[in-house]
Amino acid sequence: MTTIKATAPAKINLTLHVTGQRTDGYHLLDSLVTFAEVGDVISATRAVDMRLTVSGHFAVGVPTDESNLILRAAEALRSVRGITMGAHLHLEKNLPHAAGIGGGSSDAAATLKLLAELWDVDPLPHDHDAVVALGADVPVCLRAPTPCRMRGIGDHLTDFTALPRAAMVLVNPGVEVPTPATFQGLKTKRNPSMGDLPTGATLPEFAAWLNEQRNDLHPPAAAIAPEIDEALTLLRNQRGVLWAGMSGSGATCVALVKDMGAARQVARPIQIRKGSWWVVPTPLLS
Template sequence: MATIKTTAPAKINLTLHVTGQRADGYHLLDSLVVFAEVGDVISATRAVDMRLTVTGHFAEGVPLDGSNLVLKAAEALRRERGVTMGAHLHLEKNLPHAAGIGGGSSDAAATLKLLAELWDVEPLAHDDPAVLALGADVPVCLRAPTPCRMAGIGEELSDFTALPRAALVLVNPNVEVPTPEAFRGLTQKTNPAMGELPVGVTLNGFTDWLHEQRNDLHKPAAAVATEIDKALTMMRQQRAVLWAGMSGSGATCVAVVKDMGAARQVARMIQIREQSWWVVPTPLLS
């Protein structure tokens, strides 16, 4: 049988403002989310049962049972669309774990789109309750590769379609920061929202705007993993870096540069100094 595959791109929070907390404990966010070309790869083949295999540099520790978001997404689509057939799914795990770049959520979103094609059923919309039930980042990942402003608990999405062309350098200092731990470290949970991005902004104007925004999880994440600030210092020392910050709940840091030539140069300089770190130059998707 034919196998189809897709990439689950890394989700990057260029800003992450925590604006409040609901009575049920969910935090309210205001975030600019973009996607990188690098990502996990998911393939699927029709079958009578559901099965998941995993390979790749970060395959170790990935669960193969129903706790995996790939299989949760598959079962959600089967349930919502009344599908009776199964699929053999394979995940090539290229993104680090607990890294603040939405690896599991992007995998789930990519699985939903891939299996809708494989099973020839209508895809689930990003605002479908079954999608949000998979996790707060899954709806925005369903919109990939379109940059989005994400608000609420992840369900309020609006497109950012006029970002300037740029490239990114992703750096993970080989540490994990569990998202709940970063949120527990927040001392202030009601903060100002993200500022409005000027229309038709240049790359320099965009990075100037980024310097005025925040990631409210940076401080608590850096308290868990001091390597975050080390990575950011190294990135900001590179002349080609226009802006650098932490993505999501960490520990992956991201630098914005003008093009892939600059991204490769910055990545090479950091990788030489820290050979055990995960360092990837990648285009910014839009």
């Protein structure tokens, strides 16, 4: 039987402005989202039933029942497209849990694309109700690897193809930060939006623009996990780092550098100093 594979890349919020909250509880966001080359790997084989197995460095704790977003995404596609067949899915879990880099959402989005190919049906568009219902980050992850400006509850996307070429260093200090608790810790949920994006900027100009932006979830996340600020300090003290910030609701921190050579040089001393942390140099996809 034919098995096909797809990578679910880490989702990186270079900015994350919380601009409001709807009456139904959903938060309104304005975020510049890009993707890293590192990610989980999902494989799928046609089958009569639906089944999920998991391996990889971060496999422990990943559910394999219907609570997993991968299987929820599969069932959503089956329902919308009227599919009766199943699939055996396997997740190689390479990304840390509750890390602010969209691991579950990216897995779900990759599954939607993978199974549309496996079952030979039209893929679901990012703004389909069934996709939006899976979670705020699933629509933008369905656009990967294209960088996007994400607004609304994650359903209003605008491609942003003007990112300068760069690399990143991802640092997760090994602490999980629950997203609901981070949002609850916000002092205000009505903050200014990003404004205009820097079209045509050089990498130093783009980094300077990023330094003027925010991640509104950083303060409440750092209150839960002080290791976030420790990671940011380590990154900012490394030569060659043009910008560093927290992705999503944390605890993964991101440094922007000029190329993979610089990324490896930034990552190495942190890997040596913090052997238990997840520290990965990776290209910035665009």
